[in-house]
Structure formats: structure tokens, C-alpha cells
Amino acid sequence: MRNVTIENVTDVVINSLGQNGQITQRNREIMTGLIRHMHDFCREVKLQHDEFLFACDYLARAGQLSSDKRQEFILLGDILGIEVLVDMLTHPATGIESESSVLGPFYRENPPVLPKGASTVQKAFDNQESVYFEGHVRDADGKGIAGVTLDVWEDAPNGLYENHDPDQPDFNLRGRFETDENGHFAFRAVRPVPYPIPDDETAGELLRAMGHHPNRPGHIHFILAKDGYRTLISQVFDSSSDWLDNDSVFAVKESLVAEFNKAGEELDQDLYVNFDFVLKPQQASAAKAA
Ligand code: BEZ
Ligand code: FE
Numbered sequence: 001m002r003n004v005t006i007e008n009v010t011d012v013v014i015n016s017l018g019q020n021g022q023i024t025q026r027n028r029e030i031m032t033g034l035i036r037h038m039h040d041f042c043r044e045v046k047l048q049h050d051e052f053l054f055a056c057d058y059l060a061r062a063g064q065l066s067s068d069k070r071q072e073f074i075l076l077g078d079i080l081g082i083e084v085l086v087d088m089l090t091h092p093a094t095g096i097e098s099e100s101s102v103l104g105p106f107y108r109e110n111p112p113v114l115p116k117g118a119s120t121v122q123k124a125f126d127n128q129e130s131v132y133f134e135g136h137v138r139d140a141d142g143k144g145i146a147g148v149t150l151d152v153w154e155d156a157p158n159g160l161y162e163n164h165d166p167d168q169p170d171f172n173l174r175g176r177f178e179t180d181e182n183g184h185f186a187f188r189a190v191r192p193v194p195y196p197i198p199d200d201e202t203a204g205e206l207l208r209a210m211g212h213h214p215n216r217p218g219h220i221h222f223i224l225a226k227d228g229y230r231t232l233i234s235q236v237f238d239s240s241s242d243w244l245d246n247d248s249v250f251a252v253k254e255s256l257v258a259e260f261n262k263a264g265e266e267l268d269q270d271l272y273v274n275f276d277f278v279l280k281p282q283q284a285s286a287a288k289a290a
Contacts, residue, residue: 010039062202069163071105075203078102078249079212091230093253096140097280101235102251106161107221111151111174119188120175123168125157131260132269134186135276137179137224144183145279151176151223152187159195191260191271192218194243207248214248217241222277229279236275 001012013035017028041047062072077083083102091100114120121130137148153174155161162168179185196214199207207214218241224232237244237257244252263272 006043010036013039058202058205065201070198072202074103074105075197076206078104078197078251079203079206079210081250084250087233094280096278097230098232098234098277099253099255100233101253101256102249103223103233104221104249104251106163107151107153107223108163108171108174111153111176112171114175114177114187116177116180116184117186117188118175118177120152120154120173121188121190122172123156125190128157129191129260129271130269131189131191131271131273132186132263132267133189133220133273133275134184135274136183137185137277137279138183139229139281140278144179144181145226145229146179146181146183148179148183148185148224148226148229148279149176150178150185150187151225152189152220154189154192154220155195157190157193159193164198188269189220192220192238192241194218194241197248212248213246215243216247216249217243217252224277224279226279228282230282232277232279234277236273 004012014032017023017031023031062076066072074083077086083104087100087102093099121128133152137145137150139145151174153161156165156168156173158165160168162170162172162174173189175187177185177187194215194217197203197216199214204214218238219235222232222234222236224234235251235256237252239257239259244257258273258275260271260273263269
């Protein structure tokens with residue numbers, strides 16, 4: 001096709017899909033939407049060539065920054081509200097199962113496997129408040145599910161995750177727990193404090209371009225997994241934290257907000273949280289997808 005115009009270039013590019021070999025139906029659907037929306041975006045804002053070159057340089061810099069310590073593209077997606085949107089599209093709320101929330105860039109695989117009730121705390125901070133966190137994992141009928149693994153991770157009282165802080169021990173405030181025969185789990189940890197997401201480099205540039213702050217409310221991350229159930233990636237938020245209504249990554253859901261109450265003396269901790277999760281059977285989501 002010669003003589004593409006502002007008006008026909010979108011159809012020309014979409015019609016070229018698959019011209020040099022088969023592409024899957026899903027790829028065609030995604031590429032068609034991507035091309036259409038990106039072209040409309042350029043036309044809508046009348047994107048100029050120097051702005052296009054700036055965007056290319058920006059994305060190149062974001063890529064160069066990414067490593068196993070910093071996943072810059074997840075961060076950019078979070079700042080734009082894309083990860084939370086994709087999560088809600090992938091796991092629509094049913095009102096029965098626990099709501100999911102964003103994974104974020106700080107998860108580490110294979111955390112220490114700890115017995116029920118153990119502590120994830122490997123280093124004490126002067127300002128820390130200790131927490132006893134327990135609950136049940138149930139199915140939609142209210143029956144406890146045994147053998148669910150719970151990966152938990154959170155920031156330290158200085159607002160840093162251990163893998164971003166050379167002064168914390170490896171895997172501090174991370175652990176893998178398992179529910180008992182009644183679906184009960186428990187662990188000891190610290191009250192999570194609000195913290196700023198990394199706001200230097202390209203993530204910081206984006207926040208400033210949007211006129212946004214980087215702060216997140218205090219939360220503990222969870223991944224719940226068991227064969228036969230849909231893996232749940234979620235977060236539990238401290239109801240007394242700042243930024244609950246103004247999370248920089250838009251990830252707070254009312255159903256995930258928990259009270260951090262004063263603990264009874266028998267627990268030997270400052271605070272106590274009771275929070276239950278409900279998992280969805282794997283077959284239900286597979287059937288829906290089909
Ligand atoms: C987090 O909760 O760890 C997180 C989520 C999104 C962006 C940055 C951090
Ligand atoms: Fe976090």
C-alpha cells in the first residue's frame with residue numbers, strides 16, 4: 001500500500017496482520033486493539049515527532065533499569081493504574097471469594113518455609129509494632145481448606161522491603177506458611193507502614209509528569225495457593241493507615257481493609273489481626289474462561 005494518510009493508516013496496518021504467516025486469533029485481537037488505540041491516541045493528542053522520540057528514549061531507559069531487583073515496567077503499569085485494571089479483568093469480584101490486588105514489584109519466590117505461628121521478623125527496629133496475624137482460608141461454602149500455602153511479605157518499619165535495603169537480613173519479613181486441617185493459619189510479623197514506591201528514575205519521571213505522590217498505605221502482601229483452587233494474589237491493608245483513599249497504585253479494596261487491634265497479653269505481641277480468605281475452585285474459573 002502506497003500513500004498512507006492520517007485517515008487510512010490504521011486500517012492499512014491492521015489489514016497487514018498475518019500477511020507473512022499465520023497469527024493466533026488472540027494475537028490478532030490484541031494487535032488490532034493495540035494498533036487502533038495507539039493510532040487514535042496519536043491523532044487525539046496530535047503527537048509530535050520529538051515527543052515520539054522522547055517516549056522511545058524513555059522506554060529504553062526503563063528497560064535498561066530493569067533487573068531482578070527492579071521491575072520498572074510493572075511499576076510504570078502500577079502508576080498508570082494498568083496492573084489493577086488487568087487484575088480486575090482477570091479476576092472479576094464475585095462478592096463471595098476474596099478480592100485480589102496487585103502483585104507489585106517486590107515479591108521474591110521461595111521465601112523461608114515457617115511453621116504456623118512463627119515470626120517473619122529477623123531484625124528488630126526501634127519503632128516497630130509487633131503483630132499476631134491469624135485467620136482461616138475457606139471455600140465458598142465456608143469449609144476450611146487444609147494445606148493452602150500463604151506467601152507473605154511486607155516492608156520494614158523503615159518503609160523498605162528487605163531486597164531494597166542492604167541493612168536487612170535476606171528474606172526479612174517474608175515467609176511461607178500453611179493452613180492446618182481446619183484451614184487455620186497464623187504468623188507473627190510487624191505492622192506494615194506506608195511507604196513511597198520507588199520514585200527515582202523513570203517511575204519518578206512518570207509520577208512527576210502526572211503530578212502524583214508515590215505513597216502507598218500500610219499493607220501486607222499475600223499469595224494463597226493450593227491445587228484445585230485459583231491462586232489468590234492479594235494485600236491486606238491497615239485500616240488506620242494514611243493513604244488508604246489516595247494509594248499511588250490504586251490497589252485498595254474495602255474488603256481487604258483489616259483492623260489492627262491491641263493484642264491480648266497471652267499473645268505477647270502489640271497488635272492482633274483476624275482476617276479470613278475465601279478461595280475459588282479452579283474448575284469454576286476454567287469453565288468461565290472456556
Ligand atoms: C507493592 O505493594 O509492593 C507495590 C505495588 C505496586 C507498585 C509498587 C509497589
Ligand atoms: Fe507493597
